[in-house]
Each structure stands twice: as structure tokens, then as C-alpha cells.
Amino acid sequence: GAGVSQSPRYKVAKRGQDVALRCDPISGHVSLFWYQQALGQGPEFLTYFQNEAQLDKSGLPSDRFFAERPEGSVSTLKIQRTQQEDSAVYLCASSSNSGASYGYTFGSGTRLTVV
């Protein structure tokens, strides 16, 4: 597709449930980033992939968060045993450059609500 596609657009999870969020980057984009944006805050970095390699996962808030990009294209962010503080918008961005400063395209995000 022409842009970064994220699914689902909205997700309501009961506390303790596992969720999986999908990101379909722009075809051929090497770099893929996940961000978490809480209400009224700026996006916070979670993790970065260059192709299939996860080069930086320093922003993942706990070991309940796991991300993968096994074939260097689609990525999945998984959150186990969701907590209310996980409620946020999860944004995915991709870029054609490695270690990019420029050329990021963001998806529309997945809005996760944990009840």
C-alpha cells in the first residue's frame, strides 16, 4: 500500500488479556519503529528494527512487551497480561533509511484501552 497500515485501529482488552498489534510498513522500508503515546503526551520510543534485526529495545517498559519482525517487513507488537497503564495509542513508523533521521512515515495507530 501507499502508507503504513496498522491493525486493529481500536482494541479493548480486559486486564490480564494478551494483545497483538500489527504494523504493515511501506514496502521496501528498512527501518521500523514502535512508539507509545499516552493521552496528552508526546510519543515515547519503544523499539527499532532494521530489516529483521531488533537493534534497540531500550524503550520497552517491561518484559510483558515483545516485538518481532521475522521477515523484515510486517511487525507485531505483543503485550502480555495487559494492565490499565498500557492504555495508549501505539504508533508504528517506517523509513527507507537505516538509522534514519529523515523520511519517517507514521501509521494511524492502534488505540488500546485496557478495562
Added chain:
Amino acid sequence: RKEVEQDPGPFNVPEGATVAFNCTYSNSASQSFFWYRQDCRKEPKLLMSVYSSGNEDGRFTAQLNRASQYISLLIRDSKLSDSATYLCVVTRGKLIFGQGTELSVKP
């Protein structure tokens, strides 16, 4: 303390006003600098890059002062369509965002 700090908002201004946004960053190793715009319930989108020499794009002017680690954005003759949240961004291998400043332009 966050690595990128912005003015707390919101800013409520009349159409035609000039608005200034301020931002400071704490890590001198930051490489590149940007302003992003985020409309309500939408994804962030690049507004403009920021350089030490200053740069202008129509009604928008951005400036970087590396010595004081300060970034600014000036919007002249503000329009209703400028209403959004403005995010200050630095990069060190990834985008690092400030918390954003909301702007509301009223008729």
C-alpha cells in the same frame, strides 16, 4: 525531567495572531531537529526541519540554537487550520519527542 521539554499549553489565540513555541533539549549529542504537527486523533506529521541558520516555510519560521540547546517555532498570521498539537523532536538514531504544545486558533 524529559529529554525534550516544551512550553505547557494550551495556547488559545485569535486568527491572525503570531504564536511562538519554545523547546529545550538536554542531550548535546542530538543530531537533527524537527517540528511535527499532530491533529486530534491523527498520527504525527513532519512540519519542518530546523537548522542553526534558521529556516522559513511560508508563515512558519524555525530556529535552532545548539549552544543553548534551544529550538523555536514561530507561526505568523495564524489560521483556524493551524489548530493542532506541535511536537518538538530531536534525533539520536530515533525520533525523540517532546510532550507537545496544543494550539487552538479561534475566529
